[in-house]
Every structure is written in structure tokens, then in C-alpha cells.
Amino acid sequence: MRNGDRAASDAILLRLEEITTHYGPIRILEQVSIEVGEGELVCLLGGNASGKSTTLKTILGLVRPTSGRVLLRGEDVTNRQVSYRVGRGMAIVPENRRVFAPLTVLENLELGAYLRHGEDLREEFERVYTLFPRLHERGDQLAGTLSGGEQQMLAMGRALMSRPRLLLMDEPSMGLSPALVEQNFEIIAQIHATGVGILVVEQNANMALSIADRGYVLQTGQVVLANRSSELLASDELKKAYLGR
Amino acid sequence: MSTPNDAPPRIGVDEWVARSGERRDRGSGPSAAIVRALERVGWWQRLAVIAAIVALFPLLTSSDYAVRVGVNTLLLATLALGLNVVVGWTGLLDLGYVAFYGFGAYGFALLSSNQLGSSGIHLPSLLAIVIVVVAAALLGLLLGLPSRRLQGDYLAIVTLFFGQIFVETVTNVAPKVTGGPNGVVGIDPLNFFGLEVTTTRGYFYVLLIVTVVIMGALHLIDSSRTGRGWRAVREDPLAAALMTIPVNKVKLLAFSVGAAVAALAGTIFAAFQAGAYPTDFDTPFLILVYAGVILGGSGSIAGAVLGATVVSVTLELLRNPSQAATLFYGLILLTLVVRVRPWRKLGAVLAALVAFGFAVHAVIGAISASAVAGHPRSGGWVGDALGSWVVVPADPKGPGNIAFVVLILGLVALVQLKGTARTVLLVPLLYLAAFVWETRLVAEASITRQILLGAILIVMMNARPQGLLGSKRVEVL
Numbered sequence: 001m002r003n004g005d006r007a008a009s010d011a012i013l014l015r016l017e018e019i020t021t022h023y024g025p026i027r028i029l030e031q032v033s034i035e036v037g038e039g040e041l042v043c044l045l046g047g048n049a050s051g052k053s054t055t056l057k058t059i060l061g062l063v064r065p066t067s068g069r070v071l072l073r074g075e076d077v078t079n080r081q082v083s084y085r086v087g088r089g090m091a092i093v094p095e096n097r098r099v100f101a102p103l104t105v106l107e108n109l110e111l112g113a114y115l116r117h118g119e120d121l122r123e124e125f126e127r128v129y130t131l132f133p134r135l136h137e138r139g140d141q142l143a144g145t146l147s148g149g150e151q152q153m154l155a156m157g158r159a160l161m162s163r164p165r166l167l168l169m170d171e172p173s174m175g176l177s178p179a180l181v182e183q184n185f186e187i188i189a190q191i192h193a194t195g196v197g198i199l200v201v202e203q204n205a206n207m208a209l210s211i212a213d214r215g216y217v218l219q220t221g222q223v224v225l226a227n228r229s230s231e232l233l234a235s236d237e238l239k240k241a242y243l244g245r
Numbered sequence: 246m247s248t249p250n251d252a253p254p255r256i257g258v259d260e261w262v263a264r265s266g267e268r269r270d271r272g273s274g275p276s277a278a279i280v281r282a283l284e285r286v287g288w289w290q291r292l293a294v295i296a297a298i299v300a301l302f303p304l305l306t307s308s309d310y311a312v313r314v315g316v317n318t319l320l321l322a323t324l325a326l327g328l329n330v331v332v333g334w335t336g337l338l339d340l341g342y343v344a345f346y347g348f349g350a351y352g353f354a355l356l357s358s359n360q361l362g363s364s365g366i367h368l369p370s371l372l373a374i375v376i377v378v379v380a381a382a383l384l385g386l387l388l389g390l391p392s393r394r395l396q397g398d399y400l401a402i403v404t405l406f407f408g409q410i411f412v413e414t415v416t417n418v419a420p421k422v423t424g425g426p427n428g429v430v431g432i433d434p435l436n437f438f439g440l441e442v443t444t445t446r447g448y449f450y451v452l453l454i455v456t457v458v459i460m461g462a463l464h465l466i467d468s469s470r471t472g473r474g475w476r477a478v479r480e481d482p483l484a485a486a487l488m489t490i491p492v493n494k495v496k497l498l499a500f501s502v503g504a505a506v507a508a509l510a511g512t513i514f515a516a517f518q519a520g521a522y523p524t525d526f527d528t529p530f531l532i533l534v535y536a537g538v539i540l541g542g543s544g545s546i547a548g549a550v551l552g553a554t555v556v557s558v559t560l561e562l563l564r565n566p567s568q569a570a571t572l573f574y575g576l577i578l579l580t581l582v583v584r585v586r587p588w589r590k591l592g593a594v595l596a597a598l599v600a601f602g603f604a605v606h607a608v609i610g611a612i613s614a615s616a617v618a619g620h621p622r623s624g625g626w627v628g629d630a631l632g633s634w635v636v637v638p639a640d641p642k643g644p645g646n647i648a649f650v651v652l653i654l655g656l657v658a659l660v661q662l663k664g665t666a667r668t669v670l671l672v673p674l675l676y677l678a679a680f681v682w683e684t685r686l687v688a689e690a691s692i693t694r695q696i697l698l699g700a701i702l703i704v705m706m707n708a709r710p711q712g713l714l715g716s717k718r719v720e721v722l
Contacts, residue, residue, distance in 0.1 A: 060487065083489035098484035100477050102544075102716065107473050115489045117470055142716075158488070 011038040011073065013166045013197045014059065014090075019068035021058055028054045029065070029221045036166060036199050041192045043200040043208040043229075046218035047242055052201045053095070055218065056170055059199075060092060061085050073165070087115050091164035095171045097155040101144030105135055108143050108154055112161030121161070128157040131190060149180040156187065166197045173204045185211050205242065209233050217241045288464060296457045303446045312445045316517060318557040319452035320510050325537040325549035326459050327506030332535075333544035334472065335499035336479030337392055338400055340531065341407035345381050345504040347526030349511020351415055352377035354429035354521040361422070370436045374512045378505050385504025389497040408531065416523045428522035435516045448517045455513065456550070459506060463546050466502075475499055476544075533560075536702055542715020551713055559701060563694040566687050570623035573682055573697065577675065580704065590668065597672045602634040605676065615639045622687040635679045645684030652677045 014036040021029040029051050036042045046052045057063040059070060061082045070078045072088050091112070100108050109128060113121050129136040132153040138146065143154055152172065159167055172188065173181040181204065189211045192198050202208040209215050209229040217225035217238060224241050225232065232238050254260035283291070303312045324346060331339045356373040359365030368376070391403045415423040423429065435442040435451060442451055466472045474495045477485040486492050515521045533556055541552020563569045585591040610617040619637035621628040638644055655674045662670060686693040711717045 062486075082486055083491065086487075086489040092487050094484055094487055098481050098487075100480045100484065102480060103473065103476055107476075110470070111473050111477050111485075111488050111490070114470065114474065162489070 012036070012071070013038050013040075013073055014199065015069075015071040016055070016059065017069040017071065019055070019058055019065045019070070021054055021063055021065045023054075027221060029058065031068075032218070032221070032223055034199075034216055034223070036197050038165070039192075039195045039197050040214070041188070041198045041200070041212045043202055043205075043212040043215045044218060045202055045205045045208060045215055045238075045242075047203065049220070050218040051221040052218055053170070054221075056092075056168060056201050059168060060090075083115065086162060086164075089163075089165035090168065091159040091162045091166075092168040093152075093155045093159045093170065093172060095174060097148075097151045099143040099146075099151050099154050099158070101142065103143055104140050105143055105146070105154055106139040108158050109135070109161050112158035113163075115162060124161050124163060127194075128160050131160070131187065132157050148176055149183065152176065152180070152184055153187070156191070160191070160196075164196060166199065167191065169198065169200045169202075171201060171203065173202065173207060181207060205238060206233070289461075292457065292460060292464075296453065299453060300450070303449050309445050312449050314558065314561045315449050316445060316452060317561075318554050319449065319456050320514055320517075321533065321537055321557045322550040322553040323452065323456050323459060323510040324507055324534045325541065325553040326456070326463060326546065327503045327510070328534050328538050329544065329546065329549040330463065330475070330506070331499050331503040333538060333549070334467070334475040334479060335496060337389075337496060337499060338397060339388075339404045339500065339503065340401050341388060341404035341411070342503065342507060342534065343526050343528075343531040344408045344411035345385065345507035346511040346514070346530075347411055347415065347521070347523075348381050348384060348504075349377050349508030350515035350521040350525070351423060351429065351511075352380060352508065353512035353515045354432045355422070357433040357516070358429055358431050360424065360429050367433055370433070370516070374509065377512050378508050381508030381511075382501045382505040385501040386497050388504070389500030392496045392500065393493045405528075408528065412523050412527055415526075423523075426523060428520055429515075430520045432515050432519045432521065434519070435513065442516070445517075448513065452513060455509065459509075460546055460550065467546065471495070471498065533557075536698075540702060540705060540712055542712025544716070545712070545714045548712055548714030555713070556698070559698060560694060563697055564690065566690060567623055567625040567627065569690070569693065569697070570625070570627045570682070570687060573686075574627060574679075576701065576704070577678065581675075583708075585668075585671075594668060594671055594675075598675050599634070601672050602676055602679075606634055606636055609636050619684075621683040623683060631679065631683065635676070635683050637680075637683050641684035641688075645681060648677055648681045649685055652681050 012035055014034070016032055016034040019029055019032045020027065032051070032055060034042075034044065034055070044052055044055060054063060058065050061070075061077070061080060061084075065078065068078075069076055072085060072090060075088065077085050077088065100111065103111070109125065110121075113119075113124060134150055135153060135157050138150070143151065146154060156167075156169075169188065172184050176184060185207055188198060188200065192211070200208050200212065205215075205217075209232055212229045215225075215227065215229050215232045216223050217232070219241055225237055227235075254264065302315060306312065324342075327345075328339070328342050331337050331342065353373055355361055356366050356368045356376065357370065358367075388404065388407055392400050395403060415428075416426055435448070442448060474485070474490045477488065477490055478492050478495050482492050485495075514525075534553070537553030537556045538549050539552070540555060541550065542548030559572070562572055581591060581594065585594055606617060616638045617636050618639035619641055621631045621635060621637055623631065652674065655670065655677060659667060659670055659674060686696070705713075
């Protein structure tokens with residue numbers, strides 16, 4: 001395993017230290033170490049069953065690792081609940097978007113800020129509406145009646161409502177048309193530009209690397225490649241890692 | 246937010262296509278216009294107006310029986326409101342719900358009668374109600390505990406078991422305390438600061454206030470963070486957890502609120518009938534509450550009340566044969582008007598039906614006088630109108646039973662058929678329905694009640710699967 005040089009930022013938002021995770025007797029992740037710096041856009045690539053989802057679940061706290069540590073801005077959160085972690089500045093755009101279909105767009109956004117009960121959310125709404133004017137237009141519409149692209153916007157907006165420092169994205173291009181995928185990644189880049197650190201978990205390596213600062217490639221539960229995006233794109237190690245040797 | 250009323254988009258452009266679903270939901274024509282006009286009035290104003298109209302009801306009738314029906318309706322409405330929190334909003338299939346109603350009734354009974362101790366316990370009503378409701382809320386938490394692990398059908402089984410345990414417990418476990426199958430009798434009436442509620446009308450108003458207050462409270466909760474949390478948990482527990490909603494706590498809270506509402510209804514019920522009996526809290530009653538919630542539209546406050554009202558009033562109307570007959574024929578006619586289009590076809594079917602009836606009556610009368618010797622059992626003008634049209638034998642039981650089976654088979658055939666054959670079959674089937682009604686169904690009032698209620702529910706749910714006031718299911722594609 002090679003260590004990619006991180007972009008020039010001092011503070012580290014998220015650090016996985018040699019995470020090993022089992023489902024029963026089966027080892028899913030082995031010694032996975034990943035870092036996301038403040039304001040950095042990192043992508044985690046890998047094919048099916050490479051351990052991408054489990055890594056994400058470990059970060060969120062839905063799965064407990066057998067060994068290793070999860071550090072969130074220097075704090076050890078390995079044994080903390082999901083809500084604690086989200087309260088510490090983490091939010092997720094789940095796979096398949098998972099918006100609350102029979103609730104309105106507005107209610108979905110408010111749920112994103114569930115922890116920030118009683119606080120003034122005007123600033124957050126403004127930020128989300130600036131990024132996604134569509135959501136403002138459709139505030140009273142039920143989320144289930146939105147188009148796929150709009151639902152993706154809503155899922156991202158919902159995640160941003162908790163004012164995260166770190167945004168996790170699980171397969172943002174899943175189930176979208178190629179045109180929408182492109183639009184989606186433009187939006188991710190836009191969010192990145194506002195200073196939010198982002199970890200994108202993707203199968204679509206080229207698209208993800210085109211906007212990311214750095215990338216990790218997982219294969220059967222191990223990090224086999226870690227480098228700057230440009231170098232990953234240029235080398236054919238990526239292809240090898242994806243297709244197996 | 247934005248009102249899509251101004252300047253409709255040109256037909257065919259993207260915007261127009263995007264709004265097609267919206268247009269379909271809004272509908273057109275006079276009914277949609279009424280709905281939209283109603284929507285412009287605020288929720289609270291609507292509640293106040295409806296409550297005021299309902300409050301006039303006991304003043305308009307001199308019949309104590311009618312007000313008694315009103316009391317039962319309000320009780321069912323209150324129960325439906327509580328069940329709606331658990332089932333409609335949080336999506337937990339709680340089949341033990343009526344046990345909390347019974348818990349409230351028995352709790353109040355024991356605290357306000359001679360049942361316990363040598364001279365009994367006679368707490369002030371408000372105190373007793375508060376104690377019982379709080380205890381029920383805690384019990385609700387306890388029953389909610391399995392909901393942390395169990396989902397859907399599994400939770401339903403566990404809670405159904407709980408409901409049965411309750412009935413068994415009050416019937417068999419400690420007859421000295423709960424009175425066994427005879428229940429608890431001699432319960433004090435409600436008593437608020439020296440003011441005793443003894444009349445049916447009094448209970449009607451107490452319940453009306455309780456129902457309106459609960460509706461108001463639930464409306465506030467619905468639009469609050471907690472309400473959104475409930476619905477989010479119902480839709481997608483995992484996504485809800487990722488939004489940091491404490492899923493388990495939210496579920497327990499729903500159980501607890503539902504239990505408290507049911508127990509509150511139970512206390513008033515016990516005071517009203519001055520007794521608590523185990524059979525009042527059995528599964529058939531649970532089905533009525535569910536019918537109310539589902540019919541009204543799961544997830545809607547006004548829907549729960551409306552659904553419970555329809556169920557309760559329908560059941561009551563079906564008690565009286567002539568009213569039941571009016572309802573039976575009225576519903577058939579209504580279904581025909583709605584389903585048989587165009588008008589020419591409907592007119593033809595009705596004309597054929599009348600002719601068919603007179604012909605059958607004449608032919609059968611000519612063959613055997615005893616076959617038409619009976620008179621329709623439906624009283625009132627309906628019976629008179631049908632006198633020389635529908636065949637009623639002197640001994641209707643045998644032919645009625647056979648006709649009932651034939652009618653069911655005919656209905657199955659009717660559903661399978663298409664086009665002209667269907668229209669043609671409709672005529673004799675309608676006549677057969679009248680025949681079965683007059684010979685058999687009208688004589689078996691209690692069974693007919695259940696069958697008819699079931700039929701009404703099936704028809705209504707087919708016509709409007711989301712319930713009377715429910716919103717359509719939206720699935721993520």
C-alpha cells in the first residue's frame with residue numbers, strides 16, 4: 001500500500017486508522033486507513049463487494065469495527081452513536097437518495113436539521129436554496145413526486161441542513177441518467193467549493209476522480225491504491241485494480 | 246410557497262409535462278373547486294366550525310338514543326385518533342391497541358367504585374383520569390419495547406397477543422378485583438369539581454371537548470419536529486437514523502401517546518356506561534377502530550374522525566331493518582350511477598330491471614300462488630314499492646339461502662365478464678340481490694350488519710384506496 005500525499009491542509013476531518021471489520025466470521029475490511037482533510041474532496045473507489053459500503057457504515061457508526069479507530073476532527077468516535085457523530089459535523093447523502101417520499105420538500109429539509117432543534121435555520125435554507133433553486137420552487141411538493149435528479153438535490157440539501165464539515169456521499173451516480181450524473185458531480189464540486197470536506201464513495205471512477213483531490217481504491221476489503229486523482233487517472237494501476245490482476 | 250396558479254404553462258412544454266401529476270391531483274370540475282375553497286379556510290377555523298355544528302346536534306334531536314349514538318361515535322373517533330398516531334403516522338401495526346382502551350376503562354372503574362377495599366375507592370374524576378392516563382402511557386412504553394426489534398407482521402403478532410392477554414387477565418386472573426366475566430359495575434359518573442355528569446347529553450359534550458382538544462393537540466404535534474420524526478421513521482427507519490432521529494425513542498413515544506389517548510377514551514366510556522365488561526374490549530371492536538382509521542385515510546386527523554363516524558353511524562343505521570334497506574338499495578343505486586356509464590346504458594339497465602321484476606313476479610305468481618304469498622320484510626316505503634315487484638315466497642328461508650349462494654357466484658362471474666355480457670348479467674343479479682335481501686338478509690339483522698359493513702368498506706376502499714381524506718401513497722421510483 002502506498003500513501004498518497006494529502007492536499008495541503010493542516011486539520012484532518014476524518015481519519016480511519018487500520019480499521020478491520022467483520023460480519024460474523026467473515027472479514028470485510030482489513031487494515032483500512034483513510035484520511036479526509038478539511039475542505040478536501042476525496043473519493044473512495046472500488047467494484048462490487050470491495051468493502052466501500054462497509055467502510056461508509058463504519059464511518060457512520062452503523063457497523064462497529066473489530067479493531068482500529070475512527071477519528072473525527074481528532075476525536076475518537078469509534079464507540080459513538082450515529083447521532084453523536086452527526087452532531088460533530090458529519091452528514092450523509094445515502095445510496096439511492098432515500099428521501100422521505102410522502103413528506104414535502106420543506107419537511108425533508110427540516111428533518112435534515114433534526115439535531116439543531118430550535119436554532120435559526122434561515123442561513124442553512126438560504127445556502128441550500130442558492131445551490132438548488134429548484135428545491136425552493138418546490139417546497140410544498142411531496143418529495144416522492146420529484147424527478148430523480150431533483151430527489152438527488154433534495155438528499156444533498158437535506159444533508160447540508162445540519163451544516164456539516166464533512167459530507168459523505170454513497171454512490172451519488174447510482175440510478176441517474178448520464179446527463180444527470182454529470183450535473184450531479186458539478187454540484188458536488190460546487191459544494192466542495194464552499195469549503196465542505198467530502199468523501200464520495202463511487203463505482204464510476206473516472207467521473208469521481210475528475211473532481212476529487214485524491215482517491216483511494218478498495219479491493220476485497222483492502223486499500224490497494226491511494227494517490228492524487230490526476231496520477232490515478234494517468235496510471236493504469238487503477239484499471240488493473242478494478243479489473244483484478 | 247409558490248402558487249402554480251398564475252399563467253399556466255403552454256401544453257406540451259417541459260414545465261407542463263412536469264406538472265401533469267400535480268394537475269391530476271388537483272383535479273377539475275365542481276368537486277375540486279369545493280375542495281380548493283375548503284383548503285383556503287385555515288385548519289383551526291374548519292375545526293371550530295365543525296365542532297360548533299356537532300355541538301348543535303343534541304339540541305336538534307329530542308331522542309336520547311340519537312345522542313347515545315353520538316357518544317359512541319365520538320368514543321370511536323377518539324380511539325381512531327390515537328390509533329392513527331401509532332399506525333397512520335409511525336407505521337407500527339399495533340393490534341393490541343384496544344387493550345389500552347380497556348385498561349383505561351378498568352383503571353377508572355377500580356378507582357371510582359366499590360370494587361376495591363371494604364368501602365371502595367372513590368377518587369375525584371380528574372385525579373382518577375390523570376392517574377389512569379399516565380399509567381397507560383407508561384404501559385404503552387412497555388408494549389412499545391418490542392417495537393425496537395420487531396417490524397411489521399412480527400410486531401402485529403406480539404401486540405395482538407398483548408390484546409388477548411388483557412382480555413384473559415380481566416376475565417380470569419383475579420375475579421375478585423376485576424369482577425371476572427361480569428366486569429365492574431356501579432362506577433361513579435364523571436365529576437368535575439362537584440359538577441356531576443349524569444346525562445347522555447352531558448357525556449356527549451365532555452367527549453366532544455375531549456375529541457376537539459385531542460385533534461388540536463395532534464395537529465400541533467403533526468406539524469412539529471416530533472410529527473415529522475414519526476413520519477420519517479414510518480417511511481424509512483434507516484434514513485431517519487442517518488438524520489439523527491432517535492428511531493427507537495420516537496417509536497416508543499408514538500406507542501405511549503396512542504395508549505394515553507385510548508385510555509382517556511376508556512375512562513369516559515366506563516363512567517358513561519357505569520360499568521366495564523371484558524367483552525367490550527375484544528378483537529371485533531379493534532377491527533372497528535382500524536376500519537375507521539383506514540376508511541378515513543390513514544395518517545389524516547380529520548380522516549380518522551370522519552372514518553370512525555362513518556363506521557359507527559353505518560353500523561347503527563344497519564340495526565334498523567327499514568333504514569338498513571334504504572341504505573342497501575341506496576348504495577346499490579349509487580354504485581350503479583357511479584359505475585354504469587353513459588346515462589343511456591344506466592337508463593336501459595334500470596328499465597330492464599323493472600320490467601324483469603314484474604315479469605318474474607307475474608310468471609311465478611301464475612305458476613304458484615304460494616311462491617308470491619309473502620310480503621317484503623323491509624318496512625316503510627321501500628317495502629311498499631317492492632310489494633308487487635320482488636318475489637317473496639310464503640316460506641322464504643330455503644329459496645333465500647340458495648339465492649344467496651347463486652348471488653355470490655353471480656357476482657364473481659360479473660367481475661370476470663366484460664362488455665355487453667356484463668351489462669346483461671347485471672339485470673338478473675340486481676333482481677337477485679333484492680330477492681336475497683327481502684327473503685334472507687333483512688331477517689338476520691346482526692349478521693347482515695357485518696356483511697354490509699364489510700361490503701361497504703370493500704367498495705369504498707376500491708373506489709378510494711387512500712381513504713376518504715388520506716393522501717395518495719407516493720413511492721420513490
